[in-house]
Amino acid sequence: MVRSPCCDKMGLKKGPWTPEEDRILVSYIQQHGHPNWRALPKQAGLLRCGKSCRLRWTNYLRPDIKRGNFTREEEETIVKLHELLGNRWSAIAARLPGRTDNEIKNVWHTHLKKKLKTHHHSPSNLKPQPITLSKALNLDHTLHRQSPSGFGFPLVSPQTSSSEFSSNATVKDERMDASETFAWMDESFRLEEFSDEKSRTDDWLPLSKARSCSFNVDDGMEFWYNLLIKTGGPQELPEF
DNA sequence: AATAACGTCAACCGCTCCGCA
DNA sequence: TTGCGGAGCGGTTGACGTTAT
Numbered sequence: 569m570v571r572s573p574c575c576d577k578m579g580l581k582k583g584p585w586t587p588e589e590d591r592i593l594v595s596y597i598q599q600h601g602h603p604n605w606r607a608l609p610k611q612a613g614l615l616r617c618g619k620s621c622r623l624r625w626t627n628y629l630r631p632d633i634k635r636g637n638f639t640r641e642e643e644e645t646i647v648k649l650h651e652l653l654g655n656r657w658s659a660i661a662a663r664l665p666g667r668t669d670n671e672i673k674n675v676w677h678t679h680l681k682k683k684l685k686t687h688h689h690s691p692s693n694l695k696p697q698p699i700t701l702s703k704a705l706n707l708d709h710t711l712h713r714q715s716p717s718g719f720g721f722p723l724v725s726p727q728t729s730s731s732e733f734s735s736n737a738t739v740k741d742e743r744m745d746a747s748e749t750f751a752w753m754d755e756s757f758r759l760e761e762f763s764d765e766k767s768r769t770d771d772w773l774p775l776s777k778a779r780s781c782s783f784n785v786d787d788g789m790e791f792w793y794n795l796l797i798k799t800g801g802p803q804e805l806p807e808f
Numbered sequence: 809a810a811t812a813a814c815g816t817c818a819a820c821c822g823c824t825c826c827g828c829a
Numbered sequence: 830t831t832g833c834g835g836a837g838c839g840g841t842t843g844a845c846g847t848t849a850t
Contacts, residue, residue, distance in 0.1 A: 584818070584844085606835060622836075623819065658838060673839075674817050 581615045585624050589614060593621055594629050627668045634666025638675055646672055647680055 585593075596612035602625065605618035614621065627633075638646075642664055649660045657669035657676075664672065 582820075604835080618835080619821095619837095620819075626837090627818075655839065669838075670818075678816055 579615075580609075580617050580620075582620070585628075589616070590624070590629060593624060597625060597629075623670075627670045632666055633668065638667075638679075642667070643675070643680060643683075646676060650676065650680075 592612055592614055596608065600611070602608055602622070605622045608614075608618055609616045609621050612621075616624075645664060646660060649663055653659050655673075657673045661667055661669040661672050
């Protein structure tokens with residue numbers, strides 16, 4: 569694939585943004601939005617590449633960015649989500665309103681990793697462990713007894729591949745066998761209860777079918793996270 | 809006071825993903 | 830089905846600030 573020339577080869581500016589550049593970018597986006605990042609700097613009159621503009625906007629200039637130090641609750645959330653998702657910073661950021669993936673990544677590397685290191689001396693605790701979903705979330709049989717109703721499974725076609733876990737994956741295999749993972753669930757569970765705005769009912773798979781198919785782990789993690797939020801989970805998870 | 813060591817974080821790089829023709 | 834281009838992601842860098850010696 570032919571790559572587009574990088575900024576310096578095009579005579580574009582790199583490095584820290586000036587207040588004037590910030591002002592121009594913000595002003596332009598407020599008026600026109602950002603339908604095309606590549607075209608934006610030229611149209612706005614900035615000597616920057618689109619990539620740089622997008623980064624500056626999403627990580628610093630966006631009006632909904634939350635400033636200031638991370639709260640204890642936010643840090644705990646990051647730690648828990650990192651256990652679940654690994655280095656998927658954008659996915660973690662999506663759970664922390666006003667925080668950017670870059671910010672979270674920095675906080676993780678500068679603060680949280682060290683904190684965890686001091687609390688867990690075993691090297692095996694320093695990075696995400698290969699998991700089974702049930703093990704990772706410490707789910708047990710009491711959960712479904714407490715639940716008044718049931719739930720289905722996120723439906724993913726068998727041919728769907730999961731490339732999301734190609735690096736820094738927290739799972740050993742890209743696919744997991746649902747019959748093993750969900751062995752503790754019984755047939756009484758109904759389909760709809762755990763569908764939410766992100767998971768339409770028709771995206772959910774009846775338990776009987778789920779038991780005999782594999783599913784995309786990435787979607788599975790999303791499912792498990794939603795499940796934990798809704799049930800309260802075996803651990804103290806943050807509410808969103 | 810000087811400077812070395814360390815910490816922080818904004819920004820860049822290179823890769824993959826995804827939509828479209 | 831394939832190739833292209835734009836967008837987004839995670840890893841890394843380097844400038845700058847702070848602390849320790």
